[in-house]
Amino acid sequence: MAGRKLKVFKAQFGFYDTVVAAPSQAAALRAWGTHQNLFASGEAKITTDEAAVAAAIAHPETPLRRAVGSSDPFALEPSSLPKVPETPKKPTAKPAAKPKPAEPKKPPADRSKLDAAEAALKTLDERRKREEADFRREHEELEQREAGAQRAYVDARKAATAKVVKARTDYRAAGGDE
Incomplete structure (x- = not known):
């Protein structure tokens, strides 16, 4: 870890701001435990906040948190709770509106065609995997045959x-010339 340059990334998860x-970016996503690219959606970004950078650098590849909206330092286990806004007061009672007539319920959609199509696709994929395995095996056998034929030829x-060298030497020794 000592040789790699670290960047400090920031994102919000639930009621907490986090830095790592x-x-x-990929290492930050792994540290946060997410496969979703939060950087592409703008939910995560590099931060230059000095306090956040100092805290994160002290704990490389470990997410640190603090309550959203808080100015508390980032920590492994934040001590403050998020500030929850006050709930609005309930409006005074209005005369009850007439209930809407219930809409007729639709029967559940028939999934049989989808199930059959998915099963056919799975079967097709499995057959292709077997074909590819057969091709690899045949290719390896062919390479072995080729290597054996090359050795035999050599x-x-x-x-x-x-x-040829011996026959040429004998020919010359018998008085022949090339």
Whole structure:
């Protein structure tokens, strides 16, 4: 961790503002425990708040929290609670409106075609995976055959070349010239 430059990222989760010091956005998302790209949606960003940066750098890749709207320091376990706005007062009672007639309930949608289509897709995907495994196995076997044929060729060529060299030497020794 010592060699990597850390950036401090900020996001809000529920009633808490959070910061985390991480080398990248992906590392920050992992530290927060989310797979959703909060940076793309604008829900997370780099922060330059000095207090937040100092706290986060002291605990790399560990999310620190504080209550939303609070100026308390960021901490592993914040001590303050979020400020909850007061609930508005209930309006005075108005005369009861006539209830709307109940809408007829729709029967649940028939899912059988969707289930059949999903099953067909799953079967197709599984068959393709088996085909790809067969192709890989055949490819490996073919590569092994090719390597064996290449070794046999090299060995046979060496033997044939040795015979040519010996025959040429014998021919010259017998008085022949090339």
